[in-house]
Amino acid sequence: MATLEKIRSKGGILVGIFVGLALLAFIMMDFMSSGASIFTGNQMEVANINGTSVNIQDFQNKVSEMEEFNKINTGGSAMSEDEAYRLREQVWNQLISQTLLEEQYEQIGIAVSSDELMDMVTGRNIHPAISQHPLFANQQTGVFDRQAVVSFLQNKSQDPTAYFYWMVMEEQLLNEKLFNKYSTLLKKGLYVPKAWKDSEIAARSKSVDFDYITVRFTSVADSLVSVSETEINAYYKKNRDDFKQSASRNIEYITFDIVPTEADRMAAQDWINELIPNFSSAETDPIQYVNLNSDVPYNGRNQRAAEFSSQLESFVTNAQVGEVYGPYLENEAYKASRLVAINNIPDSVRARHILVREATPEATSILADSLLNLARRGADFADLARRYSLDQGSAINGGDLGWFPEGVMVQPFNDAVFYGKTGDIVKAESQFGVHIIHIQQQGVLSPKYQLATLVREINYSSETYQNVFSKATRFAADNNNVELFNKAVEENNITKRYGRAIGENDNSVSGLSSSRELVRWAYEAKVGDLSPVYEFDDRFVIANLVSVSEEGVRALSEVRPQIERTLIADKKAELLTAQLAEISASGADFPTIASKMNASVQSAENINFASFQVPGAGVEPALVAAAVYTPAGQISKAVRGNNGVYLVKVNNVEANEVMADNIEVELEQNASMKIDYEMLQSLRDNAEIVDGRSKFY
Template sequence: MATLERIRNKSGLLIIVIAIGLLAFLLGDLMSSGDSIFRRRNMQIAEINGTSVSYPEYQSYVTELEDYYKLNSSSSALDENTSYQIREQAWNQMVQDFIMEEKYEDLGIAVTADEIYEMATGKNVHPQIRQMFTNPQTGMFDKAQVINFLQQKNLDPNANFYWLFLEKQIKKERLFTKYRELIKKGMFVTTAQAEAEANAKQNKVDFDFVVKRYSAVPDSTVSVSDSEVKDYYNAHKENYKQEATRDVVYVAFDVKPSEEDRQMAEEWIEKSKAEFENPETDAVQYVNMNSESNYIDRNLKFEQLGPTLQGFVQGASVDEVYGPYLENETFKLSRIVAIKQMPDSVKARHILVNDPVLADSLLALVKGGADFAKVARDNSSDQGSAINGGDLGWFAEGTMVKPFNDACFEGNKGDIVKVESQFGIHIINVQDKGKPVTKYNIATLERNITFSTKTNQQVYAQAAKFASLNNTVDKFDEAITADNLVKRYGRSIKTNDRTVNNLEHSREMVRWAFEAEMNDMSDIFEFGDAYIIAFLTGAKEEGYQSVAAVKGSIERKLLNDKKAEVLTAELNSKKQGNDIAALATGIDSEVMTASQIDFGAFQVPGAGVEPALVALATGSKAGELSAPVAGNNGVYVVKVNNVTANTTDVAAELAQLKQSNGFKVDYQATEAIRSKAEVTDERSKFF
């Protein structure tokens, strides 16, 4: 179906993005009632709010997204990174579906078939559908195209799948939009709130301040008991949630080319030279059949050649060979295929179409004297240049795809020609050509220096020997030191991490870490060009950090609170009326100054991020020494010297607060909903 092919090119790779940055959630249970409890648990990939979710149900989401991606990108296979992204997308969509379905039902939120049809053909067409069915000739949405597509889609399974997928995503988006709007309607900003916010911003103050930092009180003079730490922990336990993580140590035995491997690569290139430089040898064909990299048909200026070849081409002629030479761990031979006088750049315009009959018709039209620019504006599917009459301006060689490039640089000024590329059929008018310069076409034969099977086996044997002799953590540490190896660390590894540090394709190591016992040694992993041996050295389970784990940070917080009491008493005792300079002298400090600070200030120069200081300064009376107030780094006293009135608008503040609440709903609703859901993620059992 031609329409499907066209909209595929316009809809982007993953339409899933249309669903408001789709919330991120999960599935339901597919196992039949006859399955045993053991099988259910074995196939469980998640548990959401107490309901088991099976792997097959999750996989059905994945399969649907994979089919969509393949159809939309005209590809039959997915690389590892794309597969991972699709699995993540599927997980997020299903958590979204599972959690929100119940909320929609409770609130009576639904999307009818009439609404879907209205979003496809009505007055307020969904942006995705509008983009897909916009007429390229007019730039306008074409309702007739949509209706025609809907009438014919059942004749093409791919088109039908495509539409059903799009319809499903649009429906999900509309459901959540309704839910989100209900929340917004329930959020109200009072006039009193707006007035308070406006008043807080009404004044800017210039003030002096002094600070007595917590470090001025020795830790030895205050103490925090274990019971105080425990009480604080219990009162703030939600601050100490943790994910399940693992820590490992490992050693890498990198497989690198040996000296023998280097010599073999050099010998190969040297033996190839005689045949490669033979004038009867087709250099291009020889490179394509024997080199590590295929021949690239490009004509390069002297300045575009590397320093090595710049020295070679000066005075050289066609078929001369340079080398062997070493560059980026690759031995090379370079042969001059051609030396040409060609323009440095070309100015051209074009008309791009897909219909061969139309292309021939337009070619005859412009060759017959028709206004090229008008024909381009009326017919070219390259909208970026069509608006300028097809004008592409000046461009250097190699900028355009090869058929287009060759037609422009090898043609003559004024030529009007037709060529075909992967983008369609181009009708090109070569408008002007730059001054000719010498260009070199070079074929390069390459032989990379890579490790051999023998070298690989030798490194593996070394790793195996290390593993057999050092099968405990203590022995591992001793051997690392004795053999002058590098001990590496993988810290805070999460159950769904794809890699450990920068180890290539090391997901297997993550899975091992969550299955192993403390101080277990791994098998020998092969990641990229390295063999890895690891030990599990740390494990934290999902839940709450222990009191012992967070005791240090709690003690520091409580110590500062107690120091604040000591410093507050000291500052009060040293006050001499409203004389801030005398206070500074009394506490062995200095007076600092800040200007034009209002209630919305993020930080204070000389103090840093100190919300308490900002509030103290903007809330104090001018000319009076304030009471001491504890901040992040110490206890502060201020004296306001000057207050500058700001013009504030309560109505504008009210509107801004309402808008701010709307933004919060848009960007925080997802996180708020997820934080209340009980989701157990067991994907690591399967991936």
């Protein structure tokens, strides 16, 4: 438990360093030995990656382990449904990546030796995840200490939490080292051809000013071009990969929202009215009363009058302590507020602190008292903070937190500095540990008001819930096929909502949080089926499955309009290109060409090969290339762009100084970066992956 507490108190950085990376580490420990047993067969297979089978039990064990790892880091408890889904998605993606990488490592013969691992942990090349880890820092100086790592390794077997933690860290280091070796091997094979480099240098060595003509595709009537069935079929056959799709479902649904009725609102008001007499009594402790009865607990904040609503501002500035205002309606809740205290406290405070937290409360108390005594006797507070404070963000500045207003810090810290006096050195305990606080400066005193507010939120009653549920189930029973469903929706003026392109493993449908159950139904139903009545958040839902798209290549009938538009644009481009070529060949000048094409001449200046867009034309790489490569004073050939056909006349060319060596390095770096972000995707694109998660989640 000592290590667990230490990780929680000092390991905040681990959430950033390890939670994501450790997924890559821990999930692979048992996966590779998994497979469909002779007893369960494929029924228990959650994934098959290039023939490597993963059992659902093993996969779920890894998900559970990472949930526990997350809890250790954050000190949290149960994860929400959305958090669990995101973590499961991370484990899944890392499983695929690591499985595919393991295949590559084995084929090439890449491995990490024990000496290499120790070099990353205690050798000359300490990994940042170790050297920057608070667990391995010297308690006096805050600097990385190799001996702290050695001691941790020697004692980890005595603490299950420490052992678990180290196994995650070690596996992460191993996997990162393997990945870096593989990535480096690929990058060493990169080569920038001389022709590529020379072309890039030539393109960047000049900027151009030019005029251009845009002839839009829309200037040609669709009736002037035609596309044959043979052309459509040929295009479809040649570009089948462009029409690949994942499995998806489209649904439409209606909702019956569960909202408070007028009777529910009156019930909330009656409740607050009934409690006000007791709440107003001089014998009643308002803070305890609020905490026992209110929907919102007492917060204890001191607030300036201007921070309240106008109705409460008038109340606090004229009331005596103990007086009650209310009931009043605010933010969909009935409230009554009692003035608890009027305190003259600073608007802001400047303070510095030393945060300590040891393995046990006793050890923490001893260290805190020792530091408090040293500070009060005149020791250098800033030096103590740099040496002992766990708050590394402020420790580097001698513990200085700067100026801050009331209510920003945790309550014990807040009370200590705002109710203390300038120059005081005090001790306060919070959930983060024990703070030794020096109150350096305090702002001008001004009146602040503390209110205890009794709140009754306006919520729907069980009767309202049952009434809405009955309405939804009655609608479902009376309209049990798609024709009746659509007719009733129209007659009752019900708004339809839509869930489009729903993936098989999506956790929810658009507009319905945590609606995984509806996603599963959509993949089990047939087109035209109506769903059961589902409940998501505060609404009942009935859905209709509108269309189904299976994984594979989309049918020609589905993509025909898209192909026709593409082919029509191609033919319009050919027609416009021929027209521009004919007019240019006649010797017409640039304005005449524009006039004959019913277009105008536009201008652009200081355009080079790296220009992202052209003023007046937008993102048009073909136009930029034509301008850069056309000699000054000449008219280019017609070039097809995204939105039309362009003709360019270059008016001026300015030479730009370029560093050839720098460009070569840049091209190599860009290619290297491309490996980093495209390598895994390329492996996935060429792998055979069977995703069976929808059977289990």
